[in-house]
Amino acid sequence: MRGSSITGLLSAGALAAMVMGSQAMAQEDTIKVGVLHSLSGTMAISETTLKDTMLFLIDEQNKKGGVLGKKLEAVVVDPASDWPLFAEKARELIEKDKVAAVFGCWTSVSRKSVLPVFEELNGLLFYPVQYEGEESQRNVFYTGAAPNQQAIPAVDYLMNEEGVERWVLAGTDYVYPQTTNKILKAYLESKGVKPEDIMVNYTPFGHSDWQTIVTDIKNFGSAGKKTAVVSTINGDANVPFYKELANQGIKAEDIPVVAFSVGEEELAGLDTAPLVGHLAAWNYFQSVDTPENEAFIEAWRAFTKNDKRVTNDPMEAHVIGFNMWVKAVEKAGTTEPDAVIDSIVGVSVPNLSGGFSTMMPNHHITKPVLIGEIQADGQFETVWQTPGLVLGDEWSDYLPDSKDMIADWRAPLSCGNFNVATGKCGGKGVN
């Protein structure tokens, strides 16, 4: 704990001694894997689980004999939900600990903050969370969903199955919701939705008084057209939002809410009985009925010694990303970043929903898209899913300045923002 500086110093010293000791002893026989997730601060609520997931995966892999005949060793650091600290810790992991790959980050702002570090030091980052797209970087593998793997199918579902004509785009005020809503707005307008039928609303992080906004949504929904809410509300603000929805009597049958940031973990803090029927779009649900998933949940619960522990989508993304990395390293025969970057494209591993996910040349992966409805037991029930796998589209086709862009990290193109119209690499979002 951080209460006393003396104890802090002492324990830091002890830790350093331990780390150095183990380094000296184990330098030759282990491959180090960095885990860069906040264990304190506001994001700890979501990211701690991912740290546990990584420890679990590494443990499982070691039981199978490790990688390239060596055991894996996790190096866990705590960037404390502090964005600049993410960059610092990433540098520490690559330079000091010499990790072969890093699994980490949650918020887009933390990813943006570590990008230059990974580029400069040529590290590998596996990023497991759904994000706004408009990015493809040589050293980063995006195992979460791009907007076309989550937001767009969800909107399609509402439009086709529920006949929604009026849209509320509600989000937390930061880069992911804003970019996603920009894409969605362009997409909806391209489908013939009039601008007056779209209401965009932003709220601060951790917003807890939703009375006015829920009333606004109710009023917006009483214009005689079927209305739905597309929510990119993040983390903590969701619980009071859903409570207010339930208390004001907004039922999913009348105004459904489809959320992109609400998973099993977020629902754990809620009584979901009044929320039955509200939706979420992900690439994985704990309730997915496949033998792979069942085995995974069982092993995960055994590892955490908690038979109620839930699983969620970013966890599955880490499972896929980690297995891809293991496979790519074995294919390349080394953990050298350059070799892994070359060998990982095209690597295919089973995902937990019964199919295979493949790493594509744009460093995004193929995934199925599932739409689930909240159930009274806090789980989601899949009510619709894409017939096949969807390839992550890094540069949205619906934004005017990114529709000509593609990313392909294979030689000879080897570019994250190739403009098809001008035939040049670069131009936008040089990261």
Place this chain on the structure above:
Amino acid sequence: MILLRVLGLALFFAFAAGPTVRADEAELRAIVAEFAEAKNFRETEAVARRLAGTGGPAVERVLAALSQGDLYVRKTDGQVFIGKEAGQAIDLSDPLTGAARGKFGKTDVAKVKVNNGLRRALRDLLGALTLSSGDEAARLAAARTMFRNPDASAIPALDAAIAAEQVEEVKMALREARAAAVLRSDMPETDKLAAVGLVGARGDRDALSLLTAFAMGASGASKEAATAAIAGVDSRLALWSAAQDVWYGVSLGSVLLLAAIGLAITFGVMGVINMAHGEMVMLGAYTTFVVQNVVRTSFPGLFEWSLAIALPLAFLVAGCAGLIIERGIIRFLYGRTLETLLATWGVSLILQQAVRTIFGPTNQEVGNPSWMSGGFELGQMSITWNRFWIVVFALAVFAILLYVMKYTRWGLQMRAVTANRRMAASMGIRTPWIDALTFALGSAIAGVAGVALSQIDNVSPNLGQGYIIDSFIVVVFGGVGNLWGTLVGAMSLGIVNKLLEPYAGAVLGKILVLALIILFIQKRPRGLFAPKGRAVEV
């Protein structure tokens, strides 16, 4: 009279038809069995519609179970049952008779899936079925559902129901439902005009929604009437929405008041900048969580009382924590503001991380007792019960605290120590103990606030951080050292915030409020109710 007789006849036939419905049980079973074969929601809906078409009370049971997701298919033989979850197993019962059919494992049965569209369709079907129910409340609910989801084909059924209805309230609801259905139908203009009048007279959001939809497709006189009715409803709603905003402001203000009132004592009266104040709120919320857990596992009957049980406990827990902090840290730092600030900030980090280590970083579920859930309508205002009780509770806490400060011996001593410490000490007041108890009281009040806030916010280790800044703003704005100032400050901040929000949005609204406070503090550095006299110098 004739109508009554017709009704009597109809009833007679309904009873007479009873046995034939039972005779058709085989047919019903055949339809129910088709749920097992439905491949998608549309097919399930088609089966449900056919089932509803046969009528009869058994159908109601099946459809209600389906809409609640309680209809299961046994995997071994494809038979359809109603199931209730019982731990890891599912209790199956016969869909038509309700007779028990034994327990099965979750993997042995497959749920008949339902989605929103299907649930909506089922709600309408059930509405039509319960229209002639013997229960007044069920009929009223059915009429209201049919009003919200009008269907032109239901008009004959509604006409029959209106004719048979005896209770005036239900009759009115049925008439409105019929009017709504008429708006969707292709009935003659005169009928539609009458319907517009009837719907417009309701003057609420639902009516507005129906009329707007109708006006879009209508033409001629009925369109004009609809537009006029919409304008009428709109202007009525505008007034109500202003009232609604003020209520939301009061509600936000009472949350601020709850969070800040403890601080008004520690910071306002004692002058200690207590950064760990938010964590006292968090301790109160976690106490509620623990109490609810114990209640759930050991005394499930007491759940409705869990908050009442949690209140004194939260008071004690947070009070003791406050006492320990004061005795252990703050008493060595009186008069050294910066050090106090840093030390209490450290304490707040320790408490957060301790809670995170003990309870985990994720949100904990604190349930709302039934009297804290849902809401009620006051005219066109919707007021949720949890907000309503929090307003009441905040004012009660304020009143009690005011009483303690003004009329008890302890309160007198507290005020004496604040006004002039040396003089109070020479009068025989043990000032160190008064300090400790005052700080403990401030913390305990924060703990009590935590019980209330657990009902509307996340119970997570970060709970307190969300409130600490707002609390300081309220106390500084209201005037340090004045409880009334805290009340007025909290309420005016809440109301200004909520009046700005519809126009400026939540983000900009908050910024504007902060900017206003900065300007205000420039003008009146001591807040709304500036302390006067010697106390200012101490």
